[in-house]
Amino acid sequence: DTGVSQNPRHKITKRGQNVTFRCDPISEHNRLYWYRQTLGQGPEFLTYFQNEAQLEKSRLLSDRFSAERPKGSFSTLEIQRTEQGDSAMYLCASSLLAAETQYFGPGTRLLVL
Amino acid sequence: AQTVTQSQPEMSVQEAETVTLSCTYDTSENNYYLFWYKQPPSRQMILVIRQEAYKQQNATENRFSVNFQKAAKSFSLKISDSQLGDTAMYFCAFMKEGGSSNTGKLIFGQGTTLQVKP
Numbered sequence: 001d002t003g004v005s006q007n008p009r010h011k012i013t014k015r016g017q018n019v020t021f022r023c024d025p026i027s028e029h030n031r032l033y034w035y036r037q038t039l040g041q042g043p044e045f046l047t048y049f050q051n052e053a054q055l056e057k058s059r060l061l062s063d064r065f066s067a068e069r070p071k072g073s074f075s076t077l078e079i080q081r082t083e084q085g086d087s088a089m090y091l092c093a094s095s096l097l098a099a100e101t102q103y104f105g106p107g108t109r110l111l112v113l
Numbered sequence: 114a115q116t117v118t119q120s121q122p123e124m125s126v127q128e129a130e131t132v133t134l135s136c137t138y139d140t141s142e143n144n145y146y147l148f149w150y151k152q153p154p155s156r157q158m159i160l161v162i163r164q165e166a167y168k169q170q171n172a173t174e175n176r177f178s179v180n181f182q183k184a185a186k187s188f189s190l191k192i193s194d195s196q197l198g199d200t201a202m203y204f205c206a207f208m209k210e211g212g213s214s215n216t217g218k219l220i221f222g223q224g225t226t227l228q229v230k231p
Contacts, residue, residue, distance in 0.1 A: 004157075031217055042117075042204050042221030043158075056216050091158070098217035099146060099210060104158040 004105035006092050012111045013082055020078045021108045025094030032075050033102060034067060035091040036060065043091055049075060082112045115140045117207050119222035126195045127230050133180075134190045134225045136205030144210040147181065147188045148219065153201040161203070164188065166210070195229045202226050 005024045013019050025032050030051055035043035046065070047057045051072035061067075064082075069075040079086055089109050093102040116139045126132035138147070149161040164172045164181050171179050176196075180189045192199055205222040209215065 033217065033219075035219075040224070042206075042224050043219070045218045045220070048216060048218065056218070093219075095217060098215035099208070100217075101160050101163065102217070102219060103160075104150075106157040 004092055004094055004103050006090075006105040006108050008108060009106060010109050010111075012113065014113050015082060015084060017082055018078065018080045019082060019110065020076055021090055021092075021110075023075045023077070023092030023094075023105060025074070025092070026103055029094035029096050029103075030072070031095045031098060031100075031102075032069055033093040033095075034075070034077055035093065037089040037091055037107070038087075046077075046090075079110075082110075084112045086110060087112045115142070115145075115207050115209065115220050117205050117220055117222035119203075119205055119225050121225045122223070123226045123228070125228040125230055126192075128195055128197060130195055131191060131193045132195055132227065134192075134203050134205075134227065136188045136190070136222055138186050138188065138205070138207050138222075140186070140207065140209070142209050146208040146210060147179075148206040148208070149177070149179070149188075149190045150204045150206060150221075151199075151201045152204065152224075153198075158204070162190065192227075197229050197231060200227060200229045 033048045034046040037043040049069040064080045089107040091107045092105045095102045147164045152158045176193045202224045206219045
């Protein structure tokens with residue numbers, strides 16, 4: 001068990017470009033969550049998966065955002081046509097069950113210039 | 114909708130002393146979970162302690178304990194014998210307990226930055 005991993009750790013992009021982040025959860029965990037954290041603030045929920053099914057999306061997740069979890073393993077979060085307001089830390093977490101402890105990855109820090 | 118409020122943006126404590134971080138929340142739910150997470154500088158978030166709302170007994174984990182006041186909707190974290198490694202941002206978080214429909218979504222407060230001074 002190597003914990004939750006996220007790649008890349010840092011991403012700098014120009015406004016209007018597309019970016020994709022990857023999250024590898026703890027292997028036996030069914031639940032996978034994406035959160036966004038801006039500087040000095042607490043994380044905000046974006047979306048979650050149970051196995052391969054995406055069951056809830058926050059209103060924060062505009063139509064430029066899409067997330068997938070093929071085969072219930074790793075997950076990707078894509079942001080199309082990035083905007084400066086998308087600059088944030090994107091955190092992934094996984095858990096075995098809904099009420100179980102969520103284990104967080106190190107995050108991907110996105111800077112949109 | 115649930116909200117979590119941490120009214121202390123920054124706190125400091127001398128090494129070996131005790132410090133209490135405050136958290137209040139608002140919910141109409143009766144069954145839920147409360148958490149304290151720690152986020153050290155440039156490191157990932159880890160769980161410090163959790164409390165089930167149906168349990169009257171306050172949770173403890175080594176030097177960390179909570180004071181859970183359900184009626185007052187208050188959930189403070191006490192750190193005893195503070196260590197330099199406790200320096201971090203601390204987040205209080207709420208999760209609704211919804212049985213089979215539980216999303217597991219965490220709602221976080223704004224965080225409290227704790228500095229432990231030697």
